[in-house]
Amino acid sequence: MSELVQQPLIMAMTMTDIQNPTAAATDNKKPSWLERSVPGVKQQLTAPLTAVNTEPSTECPNCHTVTTNTALIFNCYVCPHCDHHLTMSARDRLKWFLDDVDAEMGQQFTAKDPLQFVDSKPYPKRMTEAQEKTGESEALIVMRGKLRNLDVVSCAFDFRFMGGSMGSVVGDRFVEAAEYALEHRMPLVCFAASGGARMQEGLLSLMQMARTAAAIERLRLAGVPYLVVLTNPVYGGVTASLAMLGDIHLAEPKAMIGFAGKRVIEQTVREKLEEPFQRAEYLLDHGVVDEVVHRHQLIDTSYRLLAKLCQQPNIQA
Numbered sequence: 509m510s511e512l513v514q515q516p517l518i519m520a521m522t523m524t525d526i527q528n529p530t531a532a533a534t535d536n537k538k539p540s541w542l543e544r545s546v547p548g549v550k551q552q553l554t555a556p557l558t559a560v561n562t563e564p565s566t567e568c569p570n571c572h573t574v575t576t577n578t579a580l581i582f583n584c585y586v587c588p589h590c591d592h593h594l595t596m597s598a599r600d601r602l603k604w605f606l607d608d609v610d611a612e613m614g615q616q617f618t619a620k621d622p623l624q625f626v627d628s629k630p631y632p633k634r635m636t637e638a639q640e641k642t643g644e645s646e647a648l649i650v651m652r653g654k655l656r657n658l659d660v661v662s663c664a665f666d667f668r669f670m671g672g673s674m675g676s677v678v679g680d681r682f683v684e685a686a687e688y689a690l691e692h693r694m695p696l697v698c699f700a701a702s703g704g705a706r707m708q709e710g711l712l713s714l715m716q717m718a719r720t721a722a723a724i725e726r727l728r729l730a731g732v733p734y735l736v737v738l739t740n741p742v743y744g745g746v747t748a749s750l751a752m753l754g755d756i757h758l759a760e761p762k763a764m765i766g767f768a769g770k771r772v773i774e775q776t777v778r779e780k781l782e783e784p785f786q787r788a789e790y791l792l793d794h795g796v797v798d799e800v801v802h803r804h805q806l807i808d809t810s811y812r813l814l815a816k817l818c819q820q821p822n823i824q825a
């Protein structure tokens with residue numbers, strides 16, 4: 509716009525025009541200076557402003573869609589766009605799974621550093637960092653409570669806590685949970701998510717495989733059901749012990765489950781292993797897991813199986 513055209517427009521401006529350029533047009537039903545100069549501007553200025561979403565949100569690692577945390581919690585941490593099952597913390601998992609929590613168990617066990625292990629940083633420092641990051645004292649949380657009308661003991665690994673690795677405290681907590689389940693003849697449910705044994709505890713960590721296996725064997729001999737739910741991911745010493753010794757193994761869709769990682773196996777056998785190798789669906793086809801269950805059906809499926817195993821008469825249809 510040339511200076512010659514601009515000059516009369518600026519002269520015609522009043523204070524009302526400056527503060528609210530479209531007000532003059534509304535009052536006098538005449539187009540304001542701004543509307544005269546820029547056709548269609550009134551519609552843009554009077555359009556309601558879209559509220560900026562400041563709610564905490566999470567990006568789906570699969571489809572990269574951002575969803576509010578409220579919507580994710582409502583949908584059991586399943587992406588509403590692509591159905592990807594996001595990681596749940598152990599505490600969220602147990603509170604979601606149990607209708608009523610009676611008590612948390614195993615909090616008296618705390619980690620020690622008998623080997624005084626140092627890799628890139630000392631083990632106690634790693635533990636402190638993991639505790640500050642997750643708000644948990646260890647990688648396994650145990651709670652007892654109600655699953656509908658069933659009394660159950662349930663434990664869940666928190667993968668955020670040093671990769672859900674199994675050290676002596678994880679073993680202590682699991683064995684206490686199993687012994688409580690045995691004493692009170694309650695089913696034991698374990699949500700597994702782990703990278704395996706905790707290398708910072710060396711042999712003490714590996715011993716937990718035998719301890720947990722022995723505790724599960726006592727449950728088996730007594731006829732107390734032990735249900736395992738394999739969530740993404742489960743590897744190493746946890747797969748080689750408590751995660752594969754259940755009476756029934758359920759798995760969440762596309763969960764990665766194995767002993768050694770895919771890359772290690774590829775280097776050993778010198779063969780390219782294509783998808784869906786080590787996925788839950790692949791293991792279902794090969795008889796390792798009994799069923800792949802969507803998270804929305806997981807509570808119902810678990811209840812029906814456990815009620816059947818406990819011979820509860822009032823199983824809901």
Ligand SMILES: [Zn+2]
Nearest residue numbers: 568571587590
């Ligand atoms: Zn998604």
